Structures are given as structure tokens and as C-alpha cells.
Amino acid sequence: MRMSQMFGKTLRDDPSDADTAGHRLLIRAGLVAQVAAGVYSYLPMALRSMRKIENIIREEMNAAGAQEVLMPVIQPVELWRQSGREEAFGPTLLHLNDRRERQMVLAPTHEEAVTDLARRHVRSYRDLPINLYQIQTKLRDEARPRAGLIRVREFHMKDAYSFDTDQDGLDVAYDKMVQAYWNIFRRSGLDVVAVEADSGAMGGSDSQEYMLLADTGEDELVNCPACGYAANVERARSRYAPAPDTGEPNDIEIIDTPNMTTIAELAEFLSIEESQTLKAVFYVHDGEFIFVAIRGDLDVNEVKLANALGGGELRLASDEEVKAAGIVAGSASPVGIDNVRKLGDLSATQGANYVAGANDAQKHFRNVNHGRDFQLDDVIDIAKAEEGHGCPRCDEGTLNFSRGIEVGHVFKLGTKFSEAFSANYVTQDGEEKPMFMGCYGIGVGRLLGAAIESRHDDEGIIFPASIAPYDIHLVSLNPGDEEIASAADEVYNSLTSAGLEVLFDDRDESAGIKFSDADLLGMPLRVTVSRRSMRDGRNAELKLRSRDRDSATIVPIVNAVQEARGLLNELSGAN
RNA sequence: CGGGGCGUAGCGCAGUUUGGCAGCGCGCCGCGUUCGGGACGCGGAGGUCCCCGGUUCAAAUCCGGGCGCCCCGACCA
Numbered sequence: 013m014r015m016s017q018m019f020g021k022t023l024r025d026d027p028s029d030a031d032t033a034g035h036r037l038l039i040r041a042g043l044v045a046q047v048a049a050g051v052y053s054y055l056p057m058a059l060r061s062m063r064k065i066e067n068i069i070r071e072e073m074n075a076a077g078a079q080e081v082l083m084p085v086i087q088p089v090e091l092w093r094q095s096g097r098e099e100a101f102g103p104t105l106l107h108l109n110d111r112r113e114r115q116m117v118l119a120p121t122h123e124e125a126v127t128d129l130a131r132r133h134v135r136s137y138r139d140l141p142i143n144l145y146q147i148q149t150k151l152r153d154e155a156r157p158r159a160g161l162i163r164v165r166e167f168h169m170k171d172a173y174s175f176d177t178d179q180d181g182l183d184v185a186y187d188k189m190v191q192a193y194w195n196i197f198r199r200s201g202l203d204v205v206a207v208e209a210d211s212g213a214m215g216g217s218d219s220q221e222y223m224l225l226a227d228t229g230e231d232e233l234v235n236c237p238a239c240g241y242a243a244n245v246e247r248a249r250s251r252y253a254p255a256p257d258t259g260e261p262n263d264i265e266i267i268d269t270p271n272m273t274t275i276a277e278l279a280e281f282l283s284i285e286e287s288q289t290l291k292a293v294f295y296v297h298d299g300e301f302i303f304v305a306i307r308g309d310l311d312v313n314e315v316k317l318a319n320a321l322g323g324g325e326l327r328l329a330s331d332e333e334v335k336a337a338g339i340v341a342g343s344a345s346p347v348g349i350d351n352v353r354k355l356g357d358l359s360a361t362q363g364a365n366y367v368a369g370a371n372d373a374q375k376h377f378r379n380v381n382h383g384r385d386f387q388l389d390d391v392i393d394i395a396k397a398e399e400g401h402g403c404p405r406c407d408e409g410t411l412n413f414s415r416g417i418e419v420g421h422v423f424k425l426g427t428k429f430s431e432a433f434s435a436n437y438v439t440q441d442g443e444e445k446p447m448f449m450g451c452y453g454i455g456v457g458r459l460l461g462a463a464i465e466s467r468h469d470d471e472g473i474i475f476p477a478s479i480a481p482y483d484i485h486l487v488s489l490n491p492g493d494e495e496i497a498s499a500a501d502e503v504y505n506s507l508t509s510a511g512l513e514v515l516f517d518d519r520d521e522s523a524g525i526k527f528s529d530a531d532l533l534g535m536p537l538r539v540t541v542s543r544r545s546m547r548d549g550r551n552a553e554l555k556l557r558s559r560d561r562d563s564a565t566i567v568p569i570v571n572a573v574q575e576a577r578g579l580l581n582e583l584s585g586a587n
Numbered sequence: 588c589g590g591g592g593c594g595u596a597g598c599g600c601a602g603u604u605u606g607g608c609a610g611c612g613c614g615c616c617g618c619g620u621u622c623g624g625g626a627c628g629c630g631g632a633g634g635u636c637c638c639c640g641g642u643u644c645a646a647a648u649c650c651g652g653g654c655g656c657c658c659c660g661a662c663c664a
Contacts, residue, residue: 024613024625025599029657049656121664155662490622524624544623
């Protein structure tokens with residue numbers, strides 16, 4: 013491609029409304045153009061990169077035995093009512109009416125469509141297992157699009173869906189997809205890690221997310237350097253120090269704690285550890301007031317809590333609601349409050365002789381013990397993993413915290429959708445049973461955005477070779493010089509006819525502009541033909557984007573193809 | 588959805604406080620010089636000052652309403 017002909021220009025200045033480095037580079041390099049909040053046009057270079065990502069995905073999906081299909085973006089709302097997800101998605105689901113006033117939706121994902129498809133075509137266990145995938149547009153009216161391609165409202169996703177006769181079959185299908193995912197991320201040249209994930213509104217059992225580590229990532233992750241345990245904080249378990257050993261339960265007593273409303277104040281006032289206190293947090297879940305007790309030094313993980321409550325709307329209770337429940341905020345007590353539903357974290361039931369509120373702004377109880385002094389309606393693990401907590405899986409590790417961008421997510425759905433849609437098959441015994449499903453997604457555009465977010469320097473993008481729009485950025489300097497121009501053309505032709513993909517900067521621009529643009533655009537290999545390179549014979553200069561300026565090498569033009577290949581191979585080996 | 592910010596040429600911005608010729612840099616077009624890390628000279632084009640309404644002799648500027656975009660949070664398969 014000759015750059016003089018290419019659509020999409022680089023910008024000299026950073027766009028004012030881009031915050032993250034990746035977003036800035038996407039705009040400055042002329043890869044995308046914003047149309048509305050979270051809605052983008054993809055220009056030629058971005059599209060080339062996305063096509064390469066898609067092809068890697070396609071090859072790995074096909075190799076894993078999945079078959080490509082294409083399902084509609086526009087779907088009758090009835091499908092979504094049947095699964096119950098019209099409500100679950102809420103305003104994120106885009107609705108529209110067709111000319112006959114039939115209610116339609118624009119699909120944010122395709123579990124409904126694919127389950128409907130499978131139930132029409134699968135009759136018998138002989139038709140299973142199958143795995144269907146597509147690479148296709150999704151629409152989600154996100155409340156807050158952000159960071160360029162990281163969270164958008166219209167995007168391309170590869171989504172695959174497996175159908176099996178039973179849980180064992182699902183486990184096999186899931187493991188195959190997991191393996192395919194590792195292949196995809198390895199081939200794309202990106203450092204992706206897998207973490208245990210919350211399965212959210214998708215439901216189902218096992219779920220893993222694939223995360224590209226980046227400080228600007230939306231997700232907080234923990235990992236154990238000792239045993240490799242890794243999880244999204246939403247889901248993470250952790251091991252924390254037990255409360256101080258206070259021996260056998262002592263008699264409960266009431267003590268004065270004038271105007272102590274926070275755990276920190278209380279612990280200091282009494283000269284005890286925060287872990288020797290119990291605190292209470294109040295939520296409203298689908299309209300019901302919920303009292304949650306947890307050890308004073310821990311925090312509630314709201315995602316875990318919401319899951320324990322079986323989904324639905326969960327929010328912190330307002331001051332008025334707390335008061336209306338007859339509770340004194342800041343000194344709330346699990347003791348003697350029996351008119352509301354009381355939940356507790358595991359920590360509240362371990363240890364003894366806690367200090368807890370007395371439901372009086374001036375007083376607390378000492379020596380409060382679970383079972384004797386208060387009961388809980390449910391005891392669950394809802395503590396949030398914190399800095400300093402130990403690994404829940406091994407005894408050695410302390411959890412590390414980092415941030416990441418979710419680029420893939422796999423779920424074991426089980427029979428959630430197949431039961432809702434009566435997507436059944438007939439067993440060998442002639443019995444009708446629901447299919448076991450799994451679903452597996454990768455955001456193509458997000459992967460591109462995340463790649464740029466994680467692979468750049470001050471000058472610009474550093475594309476992994478396998479997903480770079482072009483292999484080579486050929487720069488011709490002194491284009492007014494006949495000899496140089498024809499040598500550059502010759503290099504362009506020989507590289508191109510050797511099957512290499514070349515972006516040829518044939519513009520009449522200064523060396524500074526051309527080199528800066530080459531750095532900004534980030535192709536893996538830069539080849540320069542100029543008076544200087546031709547000074548001692550017909551030579552070209554080769555330089556890898558990921559290396560320093562002085563690492564450039566001069567090679568004879570007749571060897572350019574071979575030398576370029578060598579450097580590119582070296583690079584993909586290093587990926 | 589709550590909080591904050593912004594909207595003036597393709598991009599980045601000044602001008603708004605105190606109403607009075609719509610400006611600067613980059614980019615773009617033409618000519619010439621220059622030519623390995625964002626060169627220079629001369630000439631030129633480019634505007635619904637987000638939209639609607641109001642006040643005023645006069646509105647980018649003041650008032651009312653609306654829309655859009657960005658950031659923080661809530662939400663997020």
C-alpha cells in the first residue's frame with residue numbers, strides 16, 4: 013500500500029478527549045474515527061489488524077472443531093423474554109419496532125439465538141456434541157463507554173457456544189476452548205493471563221476471564237506468586253489473619269463508647285485490633301432490607317453478596333432506610349435486632365469475644381459471640397480480598413494485586429438456557445434431556461485496543477508482528493532523486509511479490525515526519541531507502557520498531573527480502 | 588443514573604470575567620528553497636462560535652431551555 017494513497021491520516025496533536033495512551037494512539041495514528049460515544053468507524057489500518065486477529069481466532073476455532081455460523085443482530089424480543097434476559101439486561105438491551113410494530117432487539121450476545129438454533133436442529137444424542145461460533149457485531153447500550161475501543165456500544169466479538177449431552181461432555185468442550193484461547197492469545201503476541209471470574213448475569217458454574225495486564229484496566233485482579241492462584245477481585249477468596257485469640261467466651265457486657273462511629277475510632281479508643289470488632293453494613297436487595305455482619309477489618313465484596321442473594325438489584329441502604337429499620341448507624345448491633353434479615357460473613361462466626369455495636373450511639377457490647385449472643389439467617393463468604401491477605405489455595409503466598417483489561421471470557425452455562433428454551437435431545441434410552449451448554453467470547457476490537465494500550469512507547473504503537481496491519485513500513489527518503497525513487501520502488505516490489513505486506517511511505521515529506529509516522533504507526537520492521545543508505549552501494553536500512561535507533565542494519569537491496577524475513581522471524585520467535 | 592468538566596476552522600486552543608471587526612499554532616492548497624528525526628519564505632482557502640428561544644442598537648460573550656462529548660463513581664455477558 014502506498015501511503016500517498018491511503019485513507020486515514022496521522023495527527024500531530026493528541027486529541028483532547030482521549031485519556032488513556034491507547035485511545036490517544038488509536039486516534040493519532042488514524043486507526044479509528046469516533047462517530048458517537050462508544051461508536052467508531054474502523055479505518056483501513058485498524059481493519060487490517062482486526063482481520064488478522066479474526067483469522068487467528070478462526071483458525072484456532074476451526075482446529076478445535078467449532079463450526080462458523082452467522083446469526084442475526086436483529087432479533088424478536090420474544091427470544092429474550094423466554095430466557096428472562098430482557099429484564100436482566102435492562103437498558104443495555106437496545107429495542108426497536110419494525111414497520112409492523114413488532115418489537116425487536118439488537119443483540120448484545122447470542123445465547124438466545126444459538127439455543128433457538130440448536131433446538132431446531134438437534135434431535136438426538138447422535139447430533140451432539142457441536143460447537144458453533146461466529147465473528148459478528150454486538151450492540152450494547154453501555155451506561156458509560158470509555159477508553160477508546162475498550163468499552164464501546166457497538167463492537168465485534170467472536171462468540172462460540174458448545175452443546176453436549178452432559179456435564180462431562182461440557183467439561184471436555186470447555187477444556188478444548190480453554191486450550192484454543194491460550195493458542196489465540198499466544199499467537200496474537202499478547203501477555204494474557206487467566207483468572208477465576210464471576211459469571212454475573214450469564215449464570216452457570218465455572219467461568220474464567222482472560223486478562224491483558226494494564227494499569228488502565230477496568231478490572232482488579234489478584235494472583236498468588238507461590239501457587240499461581242489468580243482471580244478477579246469480584247470473585248477472589250483470600251486468607252486473612254484470624255482475630256486475636258481471646259480464649260473462651262466471656263460474659264457479655266456493655267461499655268461506654270462516646271460518639272464512636274467508625275471501626276478505626278472504636279479500635280483506637282479501646283486499644284484493640286480492628287479484627288477484634290464486628291461491623292454491620294446495610295443493603296437493600298430487591299426492596300428487602302438486609303443486615304450484613306462482618307469482621308471489622310474486612311470489607312464486603314458486593315458481587316459475592318449479590319450472587320449469594322441470587323442476583324437481583326443490590327444497593328447500599330440509605331440513612332433513612334437504616335433508621336426506619338430501627339438501627340443506629342455507627343453502633344448497629346447484631347445482638348437484639350431480629351426484625352430484619354441478617355446475613356454474616358464467615359469471619360463473623362469465627363473467633364470470639366468481639367466488640368460490636370449496642371444499637372446506641374454511646375455504647376458497644378464487649379464479648380459478643382456468634383451463636384450465643386446473636387444468630388444469622390445465613391453465613392456466607394462475602395469478604396473482599398485485600399492487600400496483605402494470603403492466598404486461599406496455598407499456605408505460603410501473599411496475594412498480589414494488579415489491573416487488567418478483559419479480552420476473553422469463558423463460561424460453563426449448564427442447562428440454564430436449554431431448559432428455558434426446551435433445547436432437548438433424545439438419549440440412547442429414548443429419554444428427552446436438556447443439552448449442556450458452554451459459551452466462549454473474545455472481543456476482537458477490544459483485543460486490538462488492549463494490545464495498543466499495553467504495547468506502546470513515547471513515540472507510538474509497537475504492534476505484535478502477528479496482528480500488525482503490515483509487516484513492513486518502507487520509507488523512501490529523497491523521493492526527488494530518480495535513483496533513490498527507483499530503488500525504493502524496486503524494494504517495494506520485491507518485498508510485496510515475496511508475499512510480505514508493505515506500507516510504502518512514498519510521500520514527499522521530510523525524513524523527520526516519515527520516521528515519526530513510522531514510529532507512531534508501529535509496524536514491526538522499518539526499511540529505509542535513501543541517499544545515505546545508497547552511499548556505499550545499493551543498500552537499504554532495516555530496523556525493528558521494538559529496538560533502538562542504533563540497532564539498524566544496512567543490507568544490499570538484492571538481499572532485502574531475505575534479511576527482512578529473517579528479522580521478522582526472529583521477532584515472532586520472541587513473541 | 589449521581590457528581591464534575593467541556594463544546595469557537597480538519598486537529599490543538601485563545602477570546603466569554605467587563606456584550607462592540609472571530610483570532611493564534613499546526614494541518615490544508617499554490618510557488619520557491621530545503622531534504623536522515625515533526626525545515627523555511629511568500630501567497631491563499633477554510634467558520635451554523637453545538638442547537639432553539641429570549642434580552643439588547645449590537646450576543647461566541649448575558650438569560651432560559653435542549654443536545655452532544657469527556658472524566659470520576661454506580662452499572663457492565
